Amino acid sequence: MTDSRDPKAKPPDRVRTRVVHGQHPGHVGPASTPIVHSATFGFPSLEALNAEQFKGAASAYYQRVGHPTLSAVEARLADLERAETGLLFSSGVAALAAVFITSLQSGDHVVALRQCYGGTHDLLQWGAERFGWSVELVDARRPEEFAAAFRPRTRLVHVETPTNPTLCVVDLGRAAEIAHRHGARLSVDNTFASPLGQHPLALGADLVIYSATKSIGGHSDLLAGVVLGPRSLMDPMARTRRVFGAVPDPAVAWQIERSLKTLALRVQASNANAQELARRLSRHAAVRQVFYPGLEGHPGHDIAERQMEFGFGPVLSLDLQGGALAAEGAVAAFQLIVHGPSLGSVESLASLPAHTSHIQIGPEGRARAGIPEGLIRLSIGIEDVEDLWNDLDQALTRAVPLAAGQVGRSPSGD
Numbered sequence: 138m139t140d141s142r143d144p145k146a147k148p149p150d151r152v153r154t155r156v157v158h159g160q161h162p163g164h165v166g167p168a169s170t171p172i173v174h175s176a177t178f179g180f181p182s183l184e185a186l187n188a189e190q191f192k193g194a195a196s197a198y199y200q201r202v203g204h205p206t207l208s209a210v211e212a213r214l215a216d217l218e219r220a221e222t223g224l225l226f227s228s229g230v231a232a233l234a235a236v237f238i239t240s241l242q243s244g245d246h247v248v249a250l251r252q253c254y255g256g257t258h259d260l261l262q263w264g265a266e267r268f269g270w271s272v273e274l275v276d277a278r279r280p281e282e283f284a285a286a287f288r289p290r291t292r293l294v295h296v297e298t299p300t301n302p303t304l305c306v307v308d309l310g311r312a313a314e315i316a317h318r319h320g321a322r323l324s325v326d327n328t329f330a331s332p333l334g335q336h337p338l339a340l341g342a343d344l345v346i347y348s349a350t351k352s353i354g355g356h357s358d359l360l361a362g363v364v365l366g367p368r369s370l371m372d373p374m375a376r377t378r379r380v381f382g383a384v385p386d387p388a389v390a391w392q393i394e395r396s397l398k399t400l401a402l403r404v405q406a407s408n409a410n411a412q413e414l415a416r417r418l419s420r421h422a423a424v425r426q427v428f429y430p431g432l433e434g435h436p437g438h439d440i441a442e443r444q445m446e447f448g449f450g451p452v453l454s455l456d457l458q459g460g461a462l463a464a465e466g467a468v469a470a471f472q473l474i475v476h477g478p479s480l481g482s483v484e485s486l487a488s489l490p491a492h493t494s495h496i497q498i499g500p501e502g503r504a505r506a507g508i509p510e511g512l513i514r515l516s517i518g519i520e521d522v523e524d525l526w527n528d529l530d531q532a533l534t535r536a537v538p539l540a541a542g543q544v545g546r547s548p549s550g551d
């Protein structure tokens with residue numbers, strides 16, 4: 138095969154093209170990365186074996202150390218983020234664990250958001266008990282208080298934006314500046330925005346983390362995580378992955394590559410649906426408050442508009458007039474929207490954070506993080522927006538009289 142491409146041609150630069158083609162536009166050979174179903178590899182000599190082993194995560198040596206399907210997909214993810222390199226993990230939490238274990242030693246200090254993912258709090262607390270690091274939680278709604286949280290041994294600031302589940306927005310450029318001024322690094326869990334919607338490294342972050350289970354995978358059918366960043370920080374991370382062994386299956390890596398090709402279509406469709414539903418829900422009689430950064434009245438709207446692209450993410454949350462009882466009633470009344478955890482999938486999902494993602498922090502933790510007990514978190518999928526609206530409207534209209542004890546009354550229907 139002769140390759141007729143101009144070697145000096147500049148590859149297409151736009152993110153919606155790069156999700157489809159990776160770093161090899163118009164490439165020759167398989168259009169889809171082959172799944173190498175082999176956990177180990179054979180070598181003609183000791184020299185050849187050692188040379189391959191030395192390449193680490195980029196090698197074809199032994200699945201936990203280096204595997205060609207994993208490294209091909211890691212290179213794609215890194216390219217998308219404009220990161221030097223990246224690593225896949227067996228879950229988002231495994232990716233977060235690798236970041237914390239690699240960045241923090243006994244006696245070190247980490248600053249994280251009170252509004253972080255519940256599993257992140259669990260992990261930081263566990264590390265404080267078992268590894269002897271210490272944690273300070275700051276409120277995403279009060280960035281002016283971040284600076285006071287630093288200690289002489291603060292090594293890491295860890296944030297999410299928009300946060301789960303109340304969609305607080307953190308100014309990433311400002312967070313990076315504060316972290317660096319105090320000699321700490323900034324890690325950003327970018328799961329809610331997706332690699333299409335926000336580019337933390339370009340805004341000054343040192344490491345980016347994804348639960349690929351969410352928008353990257355996008356079909357509720359895989360569990361994986363990603364960490365991306367400069368080689369100087371990622372090489373020790375590769376060692377952590379090798380030591381703890383949280384490596385995904387090559388078939389999962391392939392599923393991620395396949396999903397990446399439709400990431401832009403899925404994220405844009407979900408974000409547009411979420412924006413429209415947030416607008417309509419903010420005028421619904423059963424709703425006390427809608428949390429969505431795409432709404433102009435949201436306190437983080439201006440920052441989100443500056444640092445996000447292609448919309449404001451698939452997640453919005455609702456606080457109902459009827460509180461927790463109404464929320465439980467509404468979730469039970471959904472006919473189309475799936476009642477279950479997770480987010481960023483093609484199907485719309487609803488969950489009650491007090492019972493799922495934020496169960497670990499208890500009622501006091503939720504109160505301090507500004508999470509109403511009756512909050513419904515919705516992750517909006519790519520269905521027809523009118524069907525989603527009809528389902529939301531009937532469930533919310535039914536749930537309000539239920540909460541008020543007026544079970545016999547029929548829904549008003551408008």
Ligand SMILES: *Cc1c(COP(=O)(O)O)cnc(C)c1O
Nearest residue numbers: 228229230254326328348350361
């Ligand atoms: C789901 C999620 C995680 C954890 O990812 P898993 O793949 O479930 O381990 C971490 N951070 C955020 C923001 C998430 O939504």
